[in-house]
Amino acid sequence: MGSGKSTVTKSFDVTIAGEINLDLILYGLPEAMPLERELLASAFRMTLGSSSAILAHNLAALGMRVGFITRLGDDPLGEIALERLVERGVDVTRVKRVHGGPSTGVTILLHHGGKRHILTYPGTMFEMDANDIDLDYLASGRHFHLSSLFLHKALQPALPGIFRKLKAAGLTLSLDTNDDPDDRWDGALDELLGLVDIFLPNEDEACRITGKADAETAIGVLAARIPIVAVKCGKQGSLVQAGQERWRLPAESVAPVDTIGAGDSFNAGFLCAYLKGKPPADCAAFGNRTAALSTLRSGGTESFRDPELFREFLSSAE
Numbered sequence: 001m002g003s004g005k006s007t008v009t010k011s012f013d014v015t016i017a018g019e020i021n022l023d024l025i026l027y028g029l030p031e032a033m034p035l036e037r038e039l040l041a042s043a044f045r046m047t048l049g050s051s052s053a054i055l056a057h058n059l060a061a062l063g064m065r066v067g068f069i070t071r072l073g074d075d076p077l078g079e080i081a082l083e084r085l086v087e088r089g090v091d092v093t094r095v096k097r098v099h100g101g102p103s104t105g106v107t108i109l110l111h112h113g114g115k116r117h118i119l120t121y122p123g124t125m126f127e128m129d130a131n132d133i134d135l136d137y138l139a140s141g142r143h144f145h146l147s148s149l150f151l152h153k154a155l156q157p158a159l160p161g162i163f164r165k166l167k168a169a170g171l172t173l174s175l176d177t178n179d180d181p182d183d184r185w186d187g188a189l190d191e192l193l194g195l196v197d198i199f200l201p202n203e204d205e206a207c208r209i210t211g212k213a214d215a216e217t218a219i220g221v222l223a224a225r226i227p228i229v230a231v232k233c234g235k236q237g238s239l240v241q242a243g244q245e246r247w248r249l250p251a252e253s254v255a256p257v258d259t260i261g262a263g264d265s266f267n268a269g270f271l272c273a274y275l276k277g278k279p280p281a282d283c284a285a286f287g288n289r290t291a292a293l294s295t296l297r298s299g300g301t302e303s304f305r306d307p308e309l310f311r312e313f314l315s316s317a318e
């Protein structure tokens, strides 16, 4: 269906290949969590998780045409997660379903005493490889994004080749590594940084990748080789640099329910503005706004599923 041998028409604004899983979130657990006791939560939420899927969902909510590839296991949780993308109008026609292997990944978040435990079973996200990727389909977008580089264990070696082909096909490229659980920051990263148009780390990631102590120094190093770098700085907002120009954009003033997926929601706003031709500072300001919106409900997508809140919060923005 429309994978497009033609190089002229673009079916999608953004194509994404990445992980999908549900977040199971428990709120209000006791601060101390002794073993072998029944600990009671005050609230529970099951919502779409994973950086790549949250971005796909929120980009579509912002009106972008999104094509999404992932590898799903033979389990009901993966289907529920995928349904969230379908509801939002994300194209999932190239999603691969694998029977008999590991199930789709899942994340359990335990909020207790102002802190949280985050427990992830990676499942199919460690298994997705180049055979799951339809390159013609990815190339039928104007822009390609990759999140969670270090969770894509099997896909990672193929990524520099995939990025090169998509770049040759005329797409612009963006990357958000998220954390490296092994804290090595190696593999395909260096090659990919030489290929992307936009890099979207948070402050900690930018510092670890460059070996610098603060976001200002780190962004200077990254911007020497990447056209646009936007560093997410939590409640300090964001720092963006293009060439020699640098802007600091303060965060929106909100009272967050949780900040799960705020970084992915920032990416969604940033990329949406970028694809509408806005300058980098405007993209980061809109990213701050969509990130702040995300903090007003549980998880990374619930604010984008609440039409009233969505409309009201974004109505004063571009």
Ligand SMILES: Nc1ncnc2c1ncn2[C@@H]1O[C@H](COP(=O)(O)OP(=O)(O)OP(=O)(O)O)[C@@H](O)[C@H]1O
Pocket (backbone or CB within 6 Å): 178, 201, 202, 203, 231, 232, 233, 234, 235, 236, 237, 238, 251, 252, 253, 254, 256, 259, 260, 261, 262, 263, 264, 265, 266, 287, 288, 289, 291, 292, 295
């Ligand atoms: N307390 C807050 N108030 C307002 N905005 C916030 C707050 N926390 C985060 N944000 C917004 O969310 C954006 C992304 O947050 P953060 O720096 O935590 O990204 P991240 O670590 O990549 O997040 P993620 O955990 O989703 O990967 C910030 O740049 C900011 O715009």
Ligand SMILES: [Mg+2]
Pocket (backbone or CB within 6 Å): 176, 178, 179, 201, 202, 263, 264
């Ligand atoms: Mg992040």
